[in-house]
Amino acid sequence: MQQPVTILGSTGSIGVSTLDVLARHPDRYSVFAITANSQVELLAEQCVTHKPQFAVMRDEQAAERLAAELRQKNCETEVLSGEAGLVAVAEHQDTQVVMAAIVGAAGLAPTLAAAEAGKKVLLANKESLVMAGDLFMQAVKGNGATLLPIDSEHNAIFQCLPERFQGLEHNGIRKILLTGSGGPFRTTPLAELPGMTPDQACAHPNWSMGRKISVDSATMMNKGLEFIEACWLFNASPDQIEVVVHPQSVIHSMVEYVDGSVLAQMGNPDMRTPIAHALAWPERIESGVASLDLIATARLDFEGPDFERFPGLRLAIESARAGGIMPAVLNAANEVAVDAFLNEQLRFDQIPVVIEQVLAQTTQVEPSSLAVVKDADAAARQKANALVASFGV
Numbered sequence: 001m002q003q004p005v006t007i008l009g010s011t012g013s014i015g016v017s018t019l020d021v022l023a024r025h026p027d028r029y030s031v032f033a034i035t036a037n038s039q040v041e042l043l044a045e046q047c048v049t050h051k052p053q054f055a056v057m058r059d060e061q062a063a064e065r066l067a068a069e070l071r072q073k074n075c076e077t078e079v080l081s082g083e084a085g086l087v088a089v090a091e092h093q094d095t096q097v098v099m100a101a102i103v104g105a106a107g108l109a110p111t112l113a114a115a116e117a118g119k120k121v122l123l124a125n126k127e128s129l130v131m132a133g134d135l136f137m138q139a140v141k142g143n144g145a146t147l148l149p150i151d152s153e154h155n156a157i158f159q160c161l162p163e164r165f166q167g168l169e170h171n172g173i174r175k176i177l178l179t180g181s182g183g184p185f186r187t188t189p190l191a192e193l194p195g196m197t198p199d200q201a202c203a204h205p206n207w208s209m210g211r212k213i214s215v216d217s218a219t220m221m222n223k224g225l226e227f228i229e230a231c232w233l234f235n236a237s238p239d240q241i242e243v244v245v246h247p248q249s250v251i252h253s254m255v256e257y258v259d260g261s262v263l264a265q266m267g268n269p270d271m272r273t274p275i276a277h278a279l280a281w282p283e284r285i286e287s288g289v290a291s292l293d294l295i296a297t298a299r300l301d302f303e304g305p306d307f308e309r310f311p312g313l314r315l316a317i318e319s320a321r322a323g324g325i326m327p328a329v330l331n332a333a334n335e336v337a338v339d340a341f342l343n344e345q346l347r348f349d350q351i352p353v354v355i356e357q358v359l360a361q362t363t364q365v366e367p368s369s370l371a372v373v374k375d376a377d378a379a380a381r382q383k384a385n386a387l388v389a390s391f392g393v
Helices: 013-023 040-050 060-072 080-092 104-114 127-142 152-160 192-195 211-219 221-232 274-282 310-323 326-342 348-360 370-393
Strands: 001-006 029-037 054-057 076-082 097-100 122-124 147-151 173-180 241-245 250-257 260-268
Touching: 001 013, 001 080, 013 029, 013 040, 013 097, 013 274, 029 040, 029 080, 040 060, 054 060, 054 080, 054 147, 054 173, 060 080, 060 147, 076 080, 076 097, 080 104, 080 221, 097 104, 097 241, 104 127, 104 326, 104 370, 122 152, 122 274, 127 221, 127 326, 127 370, 147 152, 147 221, 147 260, 147 274, 152 173, 152 250, 152 260, 152 274, 173 221, 192 348, 211 326, 211 348, 221 241, 221 310, 221 326, 221 348, 310 326, 310 348, 326 348, 326 370, 348 370
Parallel strands: 001 029, 001 097, 029 054, 054 076, 097 122, 122 147, 173 241
Antiparallel strands: 173 250, 250 260
16 A cells, blocks of 8 residues: 655755655555646656646746646646645645655754644754754654654764663663764865855765755755754754764764763765665655765764854854744844855855854844744744845955
8 A cells, every 4th residue: 555745845955855765655655735936847747747736836837837837737736825725735634644844944843744744844944943843843742653864863872872762861862973074165275264155165075966955065064954853853962963074974973871882873975875764764765865885985084173264154053052932033144145155245254253243132032933943944034034134245
């Protein structure tokens, strides 16, 4: 019997990889719903190929264009739109597996809806935990949802934990070692960073990702967001997580135990591995990823993070320690700053400057409801946009 799967963000790199894995196992899985922000042509192609019951465009005009195109192709997929459409397919009674792969704050509401509906949530939208970690984890526990991490690092940590994980101390764990490649600018002279272009920032040495996440990798803000996410996923304090720069991206993360053992999960840098792991968990299925050739890999290097080179990582760790609304503010300011950089309205080195100033202008509150989180997100974006305009690049 096939399991119907909803993919929130099917046109992004995670979504495309998920469809690839699903297509390898047509006897096990079917595609129930797919969603996109504005990529009408690609979503239409996916509808024709995978024949989902629903397709959702976040943008309503794009939804109208998609519906017209599907009629021309005689495709019977029903088209929905807006955040309401995203929430509807995430919590729909006819799907039990939801891949949450929408990038950024836009993914929070539908991902939270999936958790509240008790789904098996495959979490690639780290912003759900960065922005509203306590609310999200309460929804998971209170509604019997299953939460499985998709980020390669968190999936690696999950694989290195005991089957009956009850918290770091209860399982004799000393710390989590969260690895990151250091991105394309790991060895670039600091004096050259202000002149780096969007295309240079998006040229990741190991991973194929969307432009926003690629820039986050170049600033190591992506690792900072993952640091915050790991605190919530594994009920760990910031002091129990250490960031390790590992340029080859072969070891995806590690867990150190009190007896001196360090367990690592290794593999080629291909997101289909964690996707297949989470889809089939606790079983294993073919992902399409080639075997890791350790002889060809030859060497594995490790170093500590350079906070002068990567101030965004420092800001994220500080926000994790501060708690409250600060991680949500950090995320909102970063999204605005990265978008401005990609549109050549901000220099690369000014991204963390905007974030730090927005954090400094924010009064701490507790994110006691989704409304509080959304208000803080909106306020942070307003401050960030004003700062971007003041730089006048």
